[in-house]
Amino acid sequence: MNYAARMMWPEKSATWDYLGAAESLDDFAMMYATDKALAVGAEFVVIEKGGADSDIQFFKVSRADPYGLIPADPRVESGGSSVSATTATAATSQEFMQEQSIGEVWKAMYSNIFFFGRVSGTAFLVFLAFIGIAKWFDLW
Structure with a gap:
């Protein structure tokens, strides 16, 4: 399956900074964290590149050697403050906030x-x- 990932906090980027294929979404998230050498506490988002029914998951790095990931709340940058959404049901590939x-x-x-x-x-x-x-x- 094809997936895409990007950092979402504190750097909110408009494009996907990592594309690739993996067996599962969790495997791809682990590949992304390892390849980018993310620090503990870094948050990122992974989306399945499969059309309108794409799975979206948010991860946080829990440990660095070996890498461990835990689920994270969707967060976006809003004027220097963070907004935490309770669900990501209305999330799109452009913005990951509830609308x-x-x-x-x-x-x-x-x-x-x-x-x-x-x-x-x-x-x-x-x-x-x-x-x-x-x-x-x-x-x-």
């Missing part, structure tokens, strides 16, 4: 408005029911 389309934002907003309307309507109907019961039993 939502404007359609998803509008859908969430309308669903919240609809929920508020349902709760308000239910509360109003309960209020009217109490008034009706009070008038029925001549308590009003």
